[in-house]
């Protein structure tokens with residue numbers, strides 16, 4: 296019996312949404328994606344929000360969404376890759392539920408993020424360098440909030456979801 300929400304954190308392309316949906320199905324819990332909730336609430340997509348309000352505006356909206364998701368029912372939540380940047384968000388994540396850090400290599404992250412252009416932070420000349428830079432900045436923050444760290448590099452999304460279930464000790 297899962298009594299706390301499970302929050303998936305990790306870099307863009309780690310598979311938080313794909314694995315999160317499979318994990319939720321496996322645990323028979325609802326699933327929420329913080330980026331999707333934010334977009335639905337704002338009525339605009341993430342690139343537009345970054346354009347109009349800048350990253351700071353996006354982060355403010357993201358914190359509000361996280362607070363609401365933390366106050367919501369028990370569920371599996373895929374978070375945006377930058378959720379750990381603000382200390383208040385990290386505090387919330389540590390206090391609430393279970394946090395799983397989904398890790399992947401730079402090669403995998405690059406491959407998985409190269410398929411679409413909906414991530415403003417990767418719309419740069421050298422996305423690989425950007426991914427490396429973001430990981431250097433954020434890896435310690437993901438670890439700070441995580442109860443469990445899972446490497447998703449050598450497994451399918453289904454295998455990753457099952458690995459999380461096993462690590463959680465869930466039935």
Ligand code: S3P
Nearest residue numbers: 306307308330375376377414415
């Ligand atoms: C971001 C990650 C994105 C999205 C936004 C910013 C980040 O989410 O929240 O583009 O700062 O790493 P995903 O990790 O789901 O791609």
